[in-house]
Amino acid sequence: MPPAETRRLALPGFVNAHSHAFQRRLRGRAEGGDFWAWREVMLAEAERQTPETVRSEYAKTYAEMRDAGYTVVGEFHYLGVDEAFAAAAAADEAGIELTLLLSAYARGGLPRFRQESSTAYVEQVEQLRGRGVRVGVAPHSVRACPADALRELGAYATENGLPLHVHADEQPREIEECLAEQGLRPIELLAECGCLGPRTTVVHATHADSQELDLIADAGARVCVCPTTEANLGDGFLPVERVLHRGVELCIGSDSNVRIDPLEELRELDGIARRQSGRRDVFAVDDLLAIGSAAGGRALGLESWPEVSIDVGHAQLAGVEDWRSALVAGCSSDVFAR
Numbered sequence: 001m002p003p004a005e006t007r008r009l010a011l012p013g014f015v016n017a018h019s020h021a022f023q024r025r026l027r028g029r030a031e032g033g034d035f036w037a038w039r040e041v042m043l044a045e046a047e048r049q050t051p052e053t054v055r056s057e058y059a060k061t062y063a064e065m066r067d068a069g070y071t072v073v074g075e076f077h078y079l080g081v082d083e084a085f086a087a088a089a090a091a092d093e094a095g096i097e098l099t100l101l102l103s104a105y106a107r108g109g110l111p112r113f114r115q116e117s118s119t120a121y122v123e124q125v126e127q128l129r130g131r132g133v134r135v136g137v138a139p140h141s142v143r144a145c146p147a148d149a150l151r152e153l154g155a156y157a158t159e160n161g162l163p164l165h166v167h168a169d170e171q172p173r174e175i176e177e178c179l180a181e182q183g184l185r186p187i188e189l190l191a192e193c194g195c196l197g198p199r200t201t202v203v204h205a206t207h208a209d210s211q212e213l214d215l216i217a218d219a220g221a222r223v224c225v226c227p228t229t230e231a232n233l234g235d236g237f238l239p240v241e242r243v244l245h246r247g248v249e250l251c252i253g254s255d256s257n258v259r260i261d262p263l264e265e266l267r268e269l270d271g272i273a274r275r276q277s278g279r280r281d282v283f284a285v286d287d288l289l290a291i292g293s294a295a296g297g298r299a300l301g302l303e304s305w306p307e308v309s310i311d312v313g314h315a316q317l318a319g320v321e322d323w324r325s326a327l328v329a330g331c332s333s334d335v336f337a338r
């Protein structure tokens, strides 16, 4: 048997480009028969959060992420500024890199989600930046941000070279409402309002049509797919081949944190592609690993982040010919050396 140190191999750390850490508490909760009913349960959980609960509970969730091979998290945060600082402190404690994607919320949701104006939102972002928190601009969705707010936020992100993340096309109802209000589908509205560019990450895009996928491709934007959450919430399937055909970059997120395991997110994504195409080779394994790491780094505006170490002596990898392929095809995050 070789010495222990030669049985460990390094990989770039996995990047969790989309998380709502407080939703970890909802795993296993059965109530909420569809996305919109689940959202009511989620809002009640959001309402009970305080800087203290965020500080302590996020530290535990981020430690789970770190153990599972994620070395970076993009926290899409809509609970308030004090809670944002608490999330940053929790990430420090857990030893995970953080980009705080501060959500802009102009209407709907809970009062604590909303800012009075785009100016008030930008002041919050600047407060975080001023104290050394890495940030991104995150208009929550076209539901939460009307066109004028999207225009102001898109301009601010571009002028400051900041990542811009936004939920879009997760559920058909959101698309119907946007069409009724604006005469445009959500991703068309984002493009119209200057929110679609190379620093943009569209979260979900589950029900994006061909025109919307073309807009994402033309802008050089990317899609963050959150397969375990999208399955859990009954959102649907990303049209994987139509996305890849256009050269749109993908990254992954644990989103509701119903599961925390980058290998499972990648396996779900690969499984969707295989089921949709009837083929086993839609993704090369190196492409999947890059989706789990480098693409997420770009989504969060990072150039470098910590590696992870694989225990290639782990029973889950015993006897395999190609440990990289075996990682995604058949391993849990237990194979990462702690």
Ligand SMILES: [Zn+2]
Residues within 6 Å of the ligand: 018, 020, 076, 167, 203, 255
């Ligand atoms: Zn989300």
